[in-house]
């Protein structure tokens with residue numbers, strides 16, 4: 001199967017499976033099976049810190065002229081992340097089964113090995129890949145967060161949540177393999193906030209972020225500020241890799257990190273996967289040495305996976321930058337945005353209207369609203385453009401769901417909106433995004 005055929009098949013299959021794939025996350029706590037207290041808690045969720053078998057951070061797209069990667073893509077073996085798991089998927093491990101070599105780790109918060117240990121259910125984390133989950137709670141909620149570190153991890157992990165103040169509420173400190181930590185905070189400030197691993201007592205914190213241990217928590221506002229039709233979570237992160245010489249495997253490059261020379265910019269964990277035509281040669285000659293994702297619109301080919309948005313509706317974008325180093329110059333090519341950033345304490349979803357480009361510093365997440373006025377492609381980028389040619393971009397195809405004939409104004413919107421999607425409602429668009437691009441979905445905690 002050629003790559004082009006594969007892409008089309010992927011979209012077609014995903015479209016067919018929409019009804020069965022799309023679902024909502026539901027917590028199903030059983031207080032007897034796990035040690036999580038649930039008194040007077042509005043929202044409770046469990047995150048599993050997990051080291052995966054690795055993932056492709058540079059998909060098998062057509063690439064020519066870039067130093068990084070190759071047409072075979074780049075595989076990153078040290079991909080770690082946080083997975084939102086059901087409380088029932090927190091498995092108890094008998095103390096006597098706790099590995100002896102881990103008991104000698106007495107550097108970790110004096111953790112008690114005489115009590116039960118815990119593990120993440122294998123099936124619950126089988127498809128884990130970076131970045132971590134995008135999670136949503138409501139303003140005013142009492143939120144309970146539980147972190148478990150998988151017993152099979154090689155490294156000690158932790159979590160630092162920017163959604164609240166206070167060391168005792170926010171920072172887990174090092175959590176050894178097979179241990180859990182639970183703590184509670186009040187969601188006092190609306191907005192989107194980064195969470196990330198802080199390594200082992202901040203040691204190698206940059207490596208853990210580089211490897212994918214980050215996500216965002218959205219505290220949803222109330223009243224008029226809550227008016228939004230469609231939400232998207234997008235995380236841009238600079239990466240520092242060097243080839244291990246094993247096939248196309250890349251590991252963390254500490255020297256490049258210290259020098260500030262990232263060779264990859266991942267968008268929701270992958271470079272170039274969401275931008276089908278950045279830098280593409282549109283058939284007017286070979287005028288660049290950087291040719292990314294060449295696109296043949298006439299043949300109905302999309303090398304990459306675009307997001308879909310409705311024309312004329314308010315769309316909300318949670319843009320997360322875990323760093324570790326680079327600031328984002330967040331911008332929609334062909335669009336403007338309203339900044340609704342609640343990351344300043346007590347500044348609840350304040351509107352800054354009609355910005356063109358918005359800085360999202362490393363270690364931050366911003367909330368921005370955009371209305372796409374007409375069908376066609378819009379490109380979300382960091383306007384620091386050398387990070388675009390390292391993979392920091394995604395495409396949005398705006399679709400007119402009320403008057404589909406308007407989508408014929410651009411071949412991409414005609415193809416994606418009418419030929420592939422046939423969207424008739426915002427629910428259709430949500431379902432398409434959830435099936436094709438599950439990492440943009442914000443998971444609402446129901447409990």
Ligand SMILES: [Cu+2]
Nearest residue numbers: 157158197208
């Ligand atoms: Cu970590």
